[in-house]
Amino acid sequence: MQPKVRIHRKGGFYYISLFARTKDGIQFEEIKSSGECAEVISEAATELILSLIRPDDEWCIITTPKRRHITEYHFATDICQKIAQGVKIKFYESAMQCLNRTRINPEFYLLRPIKEQRVILFDDICTTGSTLTAAYDLLKDRKQVICIVGINNH
Incomplete structure (x- = not known):
């Protein structure tokens, strides 16, 4: 990992990555x-x-769904919990679920209502961008969505 903040465009939205592989x-x-x-x-x-x-109370943070998850420790959840504490906003753990196991065209749905209209969407590692795109599609009706990726892998 090397610190390297960058803005990327994926389809109809932008995301910010913090580190490069x-x-x-x-x-x-x-x-x-x-x-x-x-x-x-x-x-x-x-x-x-x-x-x-x-x-403020209009902001929250969520992470992309847990997929291919084997151990009890979930990296993205740990990061989001720390961010939520540091920024003092609500974190919705396991807010989304994946309907299929495909990496290229994942289908996600919200498991619970997200009342906040401004959402920070966090993905730990972005390779193709399909996970981030599918998650963003569920939230694009919000006032504001900021997409942040921990490590950009492409």
């Missing part, structure tokens, strides 16, 4: 099981978010 470095499996890596990403995300918004 390096050719030589920690494997994703190791990153996604590391509380230390979660802390580094959450600190960078919190700093970025606080520079973009004025936190």
Whole structure:
């Protein structure tokens, strides 16, 4: 992981990535099981978010659905919990679920109503952008959606 904040366009929306994957470095499996890596990403995300918004009760944070999830520890959830504490906004854990197992055209749905009209959507690692796109599609009717990716992998 190398700190490298960038803005990317994916279809009809933009997202901000915080880190870029390096050719030589920690494997994703190791990153996604590391509380230390979660802390580094959450600190960078919190700093970025606080520079973009004025936190209030109209903002919340959610993460993309848990997929291919084996262990009890969930990297993106850990990061979002830390961000929510640092920014002082609500975090909806497991707000979305995936209907299928495909990586290219995932189908997501909301498990519960999200009352806030301004949403920070967090994805831990972006490779194709299909997960982020499917999640964004569920939220695009909101007043504002800020998409943040921990590690850009493409």
